Amino acid sequence: MSELKQPPAHPFDDDKLKEECGIFGVVGVADAANFVALGLHALQHRGQEAGGIVAHHPESGFNSARRFGYVRDNFTKQSLMETLPGALSIGHVRYSTAGSKGQTAIRDVQPFFGEFSMGGAAIAHNGNITNADALRRELIERGSIFQSSSDSECIIHLMARSLQRDIPSRVEDALRRVEGAFSVVAMTRTKLIGVRDPLGVRPLVLGKVGDNGWALSSETCALDIIGAEFVREIEPGEMVVITAENGVESHHPFRPAQSRFCIFEHVYFSRPDSIISGQSVYETRRQIGVELARESAVEADLVCPVPDSGTPAAIGFAAESGIPFGLGITRNQYMGRTFIEPTEQIRNMGVRLKLNVNRALIRDKRVVLVDDSVVRGTTSRKIKEMILDAGAKEVHFRIASPPTAWPCFYGVDTPEREKLLAATMSEEQMRDHLGVDSLKFISLDGLYRAVGEAEGRNAACPQYCDACFSGEYPVEPADMLQKGFKMKAAE
Numbered sequence: 398m399s400e401l402k403q404p405p406a407h408p409f410d411d412d413k414l415k416e417e418c419g420i421f422g423v424v425g426v427a428d429a430a431n432f433v434a435l436g437l438h439a440l441q442h443r444g445q446e447a448g449g450i451v452a453h454h455p456e457s458g459f460n461s462a463r464r465f466g467y468v469r470d471n472f473t474k475q476s477l478m479e480t481l482p483g484a485l486s487i488g489h490v491r492y493s494t495a496g497s498k499g500q501t502a503i504r505d506v507q508p509f510f511g512e513f514s515m516g517g518a519a520i521a522h523n524g525n526i527t528n529a530d531a532l533r534r535e536l537i538e539r540g541s542i543f544q545s546s547s548d549s550e551c552i553i554h555l556m557a558r559s560l561q562r563d564i565p566s567r568v569e570d571a572l573r574r575v576e577g578a579f580s581v582v583a584m585t586r587t588k589l590i591g592v593r594d595p596l597g598v599r600p601l602v603l604g605k606v607g608d609n610g611w612a613l614s615s616e617t618c619a620l621d622i623i624g625a626e627f628v629r630e631i632e633p634g635e636m637v638v639i640t641a642e643n644g645v646e647s648h649h650p651f652r653p654a655q656s657r658f659c660i661f662e663h664v665y666f667s668r669p670d671s672i673i674s675g676q677s678v679y680e681t682r683r684q685i686g687v688e689l690a691r692e693s694a695v696e697a698d699l700v701c702p703v704p705d706s707g708t709p710a711a712i713g714f715a716a717e718s719g720i721p722f723g724l725g726i727t728r729n730q731y732m733g734r735t736f737i738e739p740t741e742q743i744r745n746m747g748v749r750l751k752l753n754v755n756r757a758l759i760r761d762k763r764v765v766l767v768d769d770s771v772v773r774g775t776t777s778r779k780i781k782e783m784i785l786d787a788g789a790k791e792v793h794f795r796i797a798s799p800p801t802a803w804p805c806f807y808g809v810d811t812p813e814r815e816k817l818l819a820a821t822m823s824e825e826q827m828r829d830h831l832g833v834d835s836l837k838f839i840s841l842d843g844l845y846r847a848v849g850e851a852e853g854r855n856a857a858c859p860q861y862c863d864a865c866f867s868g869e870y871p872v873e874p875a876d877m878l879q880k881g882f883k884m885k886a887a888e
């Protein structure tokens with residue numbers, strides 16, 4: 398059977414960690430799928446490869462649609478949305494972190510659906526299951542037939558094997574077998590369900606829609622777009638079961654653990670207009686810039702963000718250092734995936750297709766470039782060349798995260814360890830490799846201070862997941878260890 402495949406991503410877009418996925422669900426509003434489409438549109442920064450929506454209507458039952466590409470190009474079509482009636486709906490936007498990476502097949506696009514003796518259920522997952530290979534092997538040996546290559550499908554099969562009599566209990570049962578990071582939205586014919594893993598690595602928030610409606614979302618920015626009121630975050634290890642009639646029931650099915658939210662959500666993944674742990678993401682990023690300026694001062698004439706994600710940190714850096722802020726680089730916002738075929742000639746243009754330098758502002762200046770992270774370093778090198786070509790006298794990189802030296806196994810796409818610049822080079826070597834006058838990263842303690850931990854990182858019991866910087870993984874990556882990955886202590 399021929400299978401729909403996603404076109405490959407642009408080759409010059411691979412120098413960032415890729416956001417994982419976004420999930421959204423609504424119960425208790427007419428035409429819930431329209432709300433879900435809007436919510437997914439607001440979460441598009443978390444995954445641009447594909448999206449899917451499932452809705453339930455008492456007469457037509459469960460209906461679903463899964464499409465490649467942006468939400469706005471698919472789920473705004475009236476003809477499609479009319480096929481998704483009902484007052485209960487969930488959805489997912491995807492950037493593949495497990496499964497057929499980079500070559501997503503339509504069968505890998507969530508939500509996944511299963512028909513059980515007590516009725517159907519759909520599930521959408523953000524995160525990564527670190528024991529998925531072992532679970533999949535076990536399930537296949539016991540007769541499960543997988544439809545996709547996604548680790549998230551394990552959850553549906555574990556639910557099918559559960560002996561519990563209702564679907565929320567089966568979700569609980571299934572997730573107790575799962576290791577790693579998961580924020581999940583699921584639905585039955587009448588219930589919207591939300592769950593966060595015991596460490597709360599990935600985000601999930603609860604909102605109120607009108608009088609009887611409720612929403613679950615990866616981020617608060619997606620509540621704003623549908624006019625929902627932010628109620629609270631789902632707690633690490635909490636499961637909520639929501640109906641329009643009875644509101645929110647809360648359960649705590651997992652053993653309590655110290656929460657380890659992904660600190661990179663503050664730095665890069667979440668939208669700056671979202672709120673995390675009561676803090677504005679924008680304000681946290683600005684504060685990272687302040688800490689960075691305190692730690693790594695430099696004499697310069699201009700602070701310039703690498704757009705768009707470096708902007709709040711650059712504003713903070715400029716305010717703290719007293720160096721003027723200027724938009725020395727402009728990003729073309731309309732550089733879509735399918736813009737042009739990446740021929741050799743286009744490939745050589747690389748980052749220039751996406752970013753352009755404001756020469757009049759840059760010429761003869763000592764420029765501080767503030768970026769959120771350095772992954773492979775390929776884009777940073779090109780940006781430095783563009784700034785020097787425009788007549789800058791000096792280029793100083795200031796990075797709003799510590800060196801990314803370890804891969805993420807909790808739902809973020811990172812290159813293999815050897816391809817991470819910071820895994821193979823010291824800070825001085827990276828500076829020379831990038832060819833800049835100076836290069837400084839914020840320290841881990843500085844980052845912790847910026848996210849509100851006045852005493853910095855508690856080394857004995859870290860308050861966040863920071864494994865991609867520290868190499869200290871809060872959940873053992875079982876599948877990767879099987880494949881030969883070496884933890885820090887084993888190096």
Ligand code: SF4
Nearest residue numbers: 659660805862864865
């Ligand atoms: S390893 Fe890094 S990106 Fe992954 S969850 Fe932890 S902090 Fe976030």
